[in-house]
Amino acid sequence: AIIVTADHGEDMxxxxxxxxxxxxxxxxxxxxxxxxxxxxxxxxxxxxxxxxVGHHDLMPSxxxxxxxxxxxxxxxxxxxxxxRGQQDTGHDALFLTGGNLKQHxxxxxxxxxxxxxxxxxxxxxxxxxxxxxxxxxxxGLNAPPWRGEPQRTGRDRVEFFNSxxxxxxxxxRTDPGETANIIGDEPQVAAALDERLQQYVAKNPKRFxxx
Numbered sequence: 066a067i068i069v070t071a072d073h074g075e076d077m078x079x080x081x082x083x084x085x086x087x088x089x090x091x092x093x094x095x096x097x098x099x100x101x102x103x104x105x106x107x108x109x110x111x112x113x114x115x116x117x118v119g120h121h122d123l124m125p126s127x128x129x130x131x132x133x134x135x136x137x138x139x140x141x142x143x144x145x146x147x148x149r150g151q152q153d154t155g156h157d158a159l160f161l162t163g164g165n166l167k168q169h170x171x172x173x174x175x176x177x178x179x180x181x182x183x184x185x186x187x188x189x190x191x192x193x194x195x196x197x198x199x200x201x202x203x204x205g206l207n208a209p210p211w212r213g214e215p216q217r218t219g220r221d222r223v224e225f226f227n228s229x230x231x232x233x234x235x236x237x238r239t240d241p242g243e244t245a246n247i248i249g250d251e252p253q254v255a256a257a258l259d260e261r262l263q264q265y266v267a268k269n270p271k272r273f274x275x276x
Contacts, residue, residue: 082208089161165205186258190274
């Protein structure tokens with residue numbers, strides 16, 4: 066089998082600084098995935114699999130290709146059934162993390178998102194600046210457009226993150242570039258996705274800051 070993918074995309078000034086990959090927008094999360102199975106895998110050539118696929122689906126897909134059962138305690142699923150013309154049992158949503166920093170000695174995600182086939186919902190918590198923060202401790206926060214200016218401090222960067230919208234909602238079918246935040250136009254959609262996000266965060270609350 067030959068699998069071609071990437072670890073992340075690049076933000077080319079669409080949202081913040083160029084050549085960055087810290088935000089959970091499609092410029093970062095949308096990566097190539099090209100799969101050439103070996104002969105006998107039962108996959109039709111030039112098949113484009115619909116639905117939502119993530120990197121966590123690589124391992125179960127490779128095990129499926131080898132005729133092995135994946136572990137049960139994983140989130141990933143094989144993408145081979147629809148490639149074989151079988152029923153697609155993939156994901157109806159994927160969860161994403163963006164900005165993160167070290168808070169009191171622990172790395173936490175301050176930016177979390179959920180993506181469905183139609184919508185992307187993002188929620189940001191408040192990053193806390195600490196006097197003993199090193200550049201590494203805040204290196205995972207969103208890159209500000211003025212990065213590289215030596216007079217800027219770590220506090221500046223934390224305050225920049227906290228100035229970003231706390232919640233964002235995008236309709237990816239009509240706005241694939243995520244340019245129009247419709248959080249005020251679709252309150253019911255936002256509330257439903259926020260509930261799913263909180264359920265995801267509740268599995269390991271020490272890793273996330275939502276407020």
